[in-house]
Amino acid sequence: MARIPKPLPDGVLHWPGFYPREAQEALLADIRAGVANAPLFTPTMPRTGKPLSVRMTNFGTLGWVTDKDGGYRYQPRHPVTGEFWPPIPDELLRLWRDLFLDEQPPQACLVNFYTDDAKMGLHQDSDETNRAAPVLSVSLGNACLFRIGGNLRNDPTQSFRLESGDVMALTGPARDAFHGVDRIYADTNDLLKDGGRLNVTLRRVT
Numbered sequence: 001m002a003r004i005p006k007p008l009p010d011g012v013l014h015w016p017g018f019y020p021r022e023a024q025e026a027l028l029a030d031i032r033a034g035v036a037n038a039p040l041f042t043p044t045m046p047r048t049g050k051p052l053s054v055r056m057t058n059f060g061t062l063g064w065v066t067d068k069d070g071g072y073r074y075q076p077r078h079p080v081t082g083e084f085w086p087p088i089p090d091e092l093l094r095l096w097r098d099l100f101l102d103e104q105p106p107q108a109c110l111v112n113f114y115t116d117d118a119k120m121g122l123h124q125d126s127d128e129t130n131r132a133a134p135v136l137s138v139s140l141g142n143a144c145l146f147r148i149g150g151n152l153r154n155d156p157t158q159s160f161r162l163e164s165g166d167v168m169a170l171t172g173p174a175r176d177a178f179h180g181v182d183r184i185y186a187d188t189n190d191l192l193k194d195g196g197r198l199n200v201t202l203r204r205v206t
Contacts (some may be wrong), residue, residue, distance in 0.1 A: 011174030012148055019165040023091075024140055024191055030089035031111060031140075033197065034059050037086045038078050040113055046071035053118040059088045059109040062205050064127065074108060074125050074205050088202070092177070096136060096202055099169065103133050106202040114197040116142060116186040122157070122178045123151065125170070125203065133204035134171040138199070139193040140164050149178040164172040164189040164197075 008014060018029060040055040049068035058064060062074040063085045077084055088109045094107050113118075125135050139162045146168075149157035159182060162168065170177060184197050192198065 004205070005177060009148060009150070009158070009174055009177065011170060011172035012177070013171060014162075015165065015167040016158070017163045017165050018167040019138065021165070021191075024165050025184055026090055027089070027138070027200075028140055028191060028198070030091060031200065032136075034086045035111070036088065038083070039080070040111075041078075041080050044068050053122075054112045054120065055114050058085045058111065060085055060107050062128050064108060074127065077184070087135050092138070092200065092202060094193065095138070095167070099136065099167075102136055103122060104204055106133075106136070107205045108203045110201045110203070112146070112199045112201070114184050114199065115140075115196050116182065116184045116197075117150040117180075118196075119183060120181040122147065122180040124151075124178055126176065128203055128205045130174060130204045131173075131204055135145045135175065135203055136169045137167070137199055139166045139197065141189055141197040142195060143188040143193040144185050144197055144199075146181040147180050147182050148174070151176045151178070153178055161185075173174075 038057045040057050042055050043052045043066045064074055066072045092096050141164055143161055143163045145158045145159050146162045147157050149155045
């Protein structure tokens with residue numbers, strides 16, 4: 001008997017296959033153009049300096065960074081090059097407007113690159129002063145197993161798969177939910193020629 005998926009927690013919105021392959025390729029080209037001006041870097045944990053398993057960069061007026069000395073924060077410049085972040089691609093701004101017409105535009109676009117052995121532990125998106133606006137993300141490349149819980153770290157969690165071209169948002173009661181990526185499914189998509197997964201996340205910060 002086929003397993004019936006559980007309904008997603010209140011406030012978690014998932015649009016499977018939102019971007020068809022041609023649109024994924026166009027968006028990937030936009031992202032690569034931005035990365036050429038704001039190269040991926042390896043962030044580190046506050047205090048310990050332990051590197052995260054993902055590499056990242058940002059687009060927009062503010063970018064999320066973390067390092068041993070400064071901790072989690074938003075800042076207007078790339079921590080390695082010292083240059084301002086490039087603008088958020090038009091397609092991502094259009095996506096935000098189409099899905100959340102009444103919200104102010106995003107200020108930050110975080111790009112995380114996961115190798116096939118990378119993961120992301122459970123965490124909250126809690127460094128924004130504006131905690132009412134949604135968090136909107138697009139998945140590109142290999143599929144992943146995404147985990148979502150409640151607003152307390154020990155709340156029960158459930159997991160579901162995100163494929164290339166999927167769009168997801170945390171809104172309302174799910175805006176402060178703990179979430180993470182348990183694993184990347186290698187060789188499930190050939191959009192990125194060397195494998196891995198890109199996750200692009202839009203946020204309103206202030």
